[in-house]
Structures are given as C-alpha cells and as structure tokens.
Amino acid sequence: xxxxxxxxxxxxxxxxxxxxxxxxxxxxxxxxxxxxxxxxxxxxxxxxxxxxxxxxxxxxxxxxxxxxxxxxxxxxxxxxxxxxxxxxxxxxxxxxxxxxxxxxxxxxxxxxxxxxxxxxxxxxxxxxxxxxxxxxxxxxxxxxxxxxxx
Amino acid sequence: xxxxxxxxxxxxxxxxxxxxxxxxxxxxxxxxxxxxxxxxxxxxxxxxxxxxxxxxxxxxxxxxxxxxxxxxxxxxxxxxxxxxxxxxxxxxxxxxxxxxxxxxxxxxxxxxxxxxxxxxxxxxxxxxxxxxxxxxxxxxxxxxxxxxxxxxxxxxxxxxxxxxxxxxxxxxxxxxxxxxxxxxxxxxxx
Numbered sequence: 001x002x003x004x005x006x007x008x009x010x011x012x013x014x015x016x017x018x019x020x021x022x023x024x025x026x027x028x029x030x031x032x033x034x035x036x037x038x039x040x041x042x043x044x045x046x047x048x049x050x051x052x053x054x055x056x057x058x059x060x061x062x063x064x065x066x067x068x069x070x071x072x073x074x075x076x077x078x079x080x081x082x083x084x085x086x087x088x089x090x091x092x093x094x095x096x097x098x099x100x101x102x103x104x105x106x107x108x109x110x111x112x113x114x115x116x117x118x119x120x121x122x123x124x125x126x127x128x129x130x131x132x133x134x135x136x137x138x139x140x141x142x143x144x145x146x147x148x149x150x
Numbered sequence: 151x152x153x154x155x156x157x158x159x160x161x162x163x164x165x166x167x168x169x170x171x172x173x174x175x176x177x178x179x180x181x182x183x184x185x186x187x188x189x190x191x192x193x194x195x196x197x198x199x200x201x202x203x204x205x206x207x208x209x210x211x212x213x214x215x216x217x218x219x220x221x222x223x224x225x226x227x228x229x230x231x232x233x234x235x236x237x238x239x240x241x242x243x244x245x246x247x248x249x250x251x252x253x254x255x256x257x258x259x260x261x262x263x264x265x266x267x268x269x270x271x272x273x274x275x276x277x278x279x280x281x282x283x284x285x286x287x288x289x290x291x292x293x294x295x296x297x298x299x300x301x302x303x304x305x306x307x308x309x310x311x312x313x314x315x316x317x318x319x320x321x322x323x324x325x326x327x328x329x330x331x332x333x334x335x336x337x338x339x340x
Contacts, residue, residue, distance in 0.1 A: 065290050091297045
C-alpha cells in the first residue's frame with residue numbers, strides 16, 4: 001500500500017514539475033505567486049478560435065498571443081480581475097469560462113433549482129394521493145376480522 | 151381529462167427540447183457579439199506594410215467610411231475573399247488591410263520584412279489589390295485590441311472612427327447584402 005502510494009506521489013510530482021518547467025521555459029516571472037496566477041489565468045481563459053480549449057492547452061496562434069498578453073499584464077502587476085476585464089473588453093464574456101449572471105444566463109442557475117422543486121412537489125403530491133385514507137371505523141372492522149380468524 | 155394532461159407532459163417536454171436542439175443545429179458558435187461595437191478604434195501606431203518608414207494611427211479612419219480587412223497571405227479563405235473585395239473597391243468602397251504574419255513569433259526570431267513584402271506583392275499581383283494600403287500589425291497587438299480571432303475578419307468603421315460592425319469569416323455577396331449593406335448605405339448617407 002505504502003509503495004503504491006509513494007509511486008503515485010512520485011508520478012504526480014513528476015507531472016507537476018514538468019508543467020512548471022514548461023511554463024518557465026517560455027514565460028518567466030520573478031515571483032512564484034505570479035507564476036501561479038499566470039497558470040490560473042491561462043486555465044480559465046477560453047481560446048476564442050478553438051472554443052473548447054483554454055488558452056493553456058491550445059496551440060492556436062491567437063491562444064499563444066493571449067498567453068503572451070497575460071504574461072505581459074501579470075508582469076505589470078495586474079490583478080487577476082484586471083486581466084480578466086482586459087480580455088473581456090476585447091473578446092467579450094465569451095473569453096472567460098465563468099459566465100456572468102445576467103437576465104439571459106440566470107436560467108443556468110434557476111432551471112436546476114426549479115427542476116428540483118418541481119420534482120419534489122410532484123413526489124409529494126403523488127405520495128399524498130396514493131396513501132389510502134384510514135379511519136377508525138375501518139380499523140375497528142379490520143381488527144374484528146383478525147380476531148374472528150384467530 | 152387530468153390523466154391526458156399528465157401523459158401529454160413528456161411529449162410537450164420532448165417537443166420543447168427538440169425545438170431547442172433544432173435551433174442549435176443552425177447557430178454558429180463563433181457568431182457572438184463583438185464587445186467593441188460602437189467603440190472608437192483602439193489607439194495604435196503601426197507602420198505601412200510596404201513602406202515601413204510611414205506610420206499610421208487611429209486618426210486615419212476619421213472622415214471616411216472604411217472597411218478594415220484583417221488578412222494574411224497564409225490564409226486560404228482570404229485568397230477566396232480577395233476577388234470580391236476587389237469588386238467592392240471598384241464600387242468605390244474604401245478598404246484598408248490589417249496585415250499580420252503567422253510566422254512572426256514575437257518571442258523568437260523575426261522573418262525579414264522584405265520577405266513578407268515580397269509574399270504580399272506576389273499574392274496581390276496574382277489576385278488583384280483591393281487595399282488603399284496595408285497596416286502592418288507587426289506583433290499582432292492591434293489585432294488583440296480589436297478582438298481578432300483569426301483571419302479573415304472585417305470591421306466596418308464610420309466617419310467618426312467608431313466600429314460599427316465586426317464580421318468573422320469571409321465577405322461574400324450574401325454576407326455583404328445581408329449584414330454590411332444596410333449599415334454601410336446608412337453611414338454613407340450621413
């Protein structure tokens with residue numbers, strides 16, 4: 001068990017260090033926090049050309065250019081939000097994977113909630129309808145039958 | 151009566167999903183509103199492609215309705231679009247090229263300007279030249295400020311230097327008549 005665990009840790013750390021090396025290869029930062037911010041941002045910004053990839057994964061020219069821009073901005077001490085705003089201003093909300101809440105997108109959050117509420121309500125209603133109504137008179141009758149059988 | 155409504159419910163839900171997905175078949179995921187519409191052209195200082203000494207700024211768009219066409223010789227769709235752009239120029243439209251080179255990697259070496267100029271001259275000699283002149287977006291910074299995702303893309307810019315339309319993809323008679331002509335004709339009248 002311990003051997004397996006150490007193997008897993010070894011492999012994981014290998015992957016991590018390779019990733020770090022790869023970024024440091026091309027994009028240098030003087031502080032590790034900035035490297036982390038850069039990695040964060042390139043994972044969360046979406047490539048406008050190849051729409052199902054973030055700019056970290058994409059090799060499209062536009063993605064490379066955006067990475068270069070992020071690098072430049074992070075170096076200039078832009079905060080995460082400032083970089084995101086910079087990109088949104090040029091490429092629209094589309095460029096960031098977290099959609100903004102507005103009248104159009106609110107349904108992304110509302111629909112699942114409405115669905116759950118509707119499902120719960122329908123379950124409650126059907127439960128209520130199914131449960132047979134028992135009154136004292138029926139109970140007494142049933143007990144009489146049982147006694148009779150004994 | 152109540153039973154029928156309950157049995158109809160899945161059918162209604164199915165039809166709603168069907169309609170939604172059917173509509174999705176014909177929607178272009180690349181077709182999203184540019185966030186730069188109604189905004190003035192971003193500031194820039196960039197050289198002329200054919201004469202590097204000469205530089206342009208955003209002021210060149212003042213006073214004229216302009217089509218800014220983003221292109222490159224490496225872009226196949228651009229070559230298909232060029233003959234139609236030539237036709238537009240013959241009709242008197244003012245077209246400026248925003249040229250960028252794919253092979254120029256700002257982080258590593260740079261292709262010589264002479265080679266880029268030679269490639270462009272060859273291409274335009276072959277297919278005709280619709281451009282009044284070409285702005286050379288050396289490091290693709292203006293493209294980034296304009297929200298360019300690739301080539302070809304075309305911007306319609308009004309006399310005040312404001313962006314009125316942003317089209318991703320080639321311009322052909324259908325796109326022109328449907329998307330550009332109404333806005334363009336209105337702008338020219340002003």
